[in-house]
Amino acid sequence: MSRAVCPGSFDPVTHGHLDIVSRASKLFDEVVVAVGVNASKNRLFTAEERMEMLREACAGFGNVRVAGFTGLLTDFCSEQGIAAIVKGLRAVSDFDYELQMAQMNASLAPIETVFVPTAPEYSFLASSLVKEVAALGGDVSGLVPPAVLERLLARLAERAAGQA
Template structure:
């Protein structure tokens, strides 16, 4: 059985993320969306909310499950028996950021990273842009799965 981990902060999950998960699910027997903590970021949504939203957004994908990553990604991959890490790329800047991480992960444990090119129709969507649009009162519902926009707006009202 092949299992891939699709790690990310998912703050919030977007249609681009769901597209990559759906395509990864055609390549691997199982895909685990790993909700990660990035020490360089302060998330708008807590891990529990991000996990709930990701589960809702991918509930139609039978071979996809969502879990929280505690600690190093490569240790999580070992724990779940992953054969690969999957990363979505919107463009060259994403590759420039992801390549060193892929090389480090392979150096640490031998796990390979598979890069999937994002869908052109979704390549302009980034969680950071979605949050920024929402912070300024813009409508983000066209860029995120159902229910995610309301969660983002609710989190912004609390702040």
């Protein structure tokens, strides 16, 4: 069975992320969406919240599961029997960074990285931009799943109320 991982922080998950997961699910028998759990990083959502949102957003894919991981992605892949990392590329600048990461990962474990170009309609999309635009009152409803939008707006409102 061919198994791949789509790693990320997914803070929050966007339609761009889901596009890559959907396309990976057609290429591999199983896809693990792996949420990086790093307590030292300041995230809008906890790791468990991000995994919950991903489980809901990926529920329609029969061969996709969500898991959290700490430490090296290559260790997670070895433990899970995963042979490929799937990464979405938005621009040439992504490729420069991701190629270096792919080569480092290959030096650590027998794992291949598969690059999937982002669909043009999502080429500008980044979780950080979604959070920033939403925090400033912009409409991000077309960029994230409805359940994610609801949680995003609620969390931003909580944060704004806490600062008032």
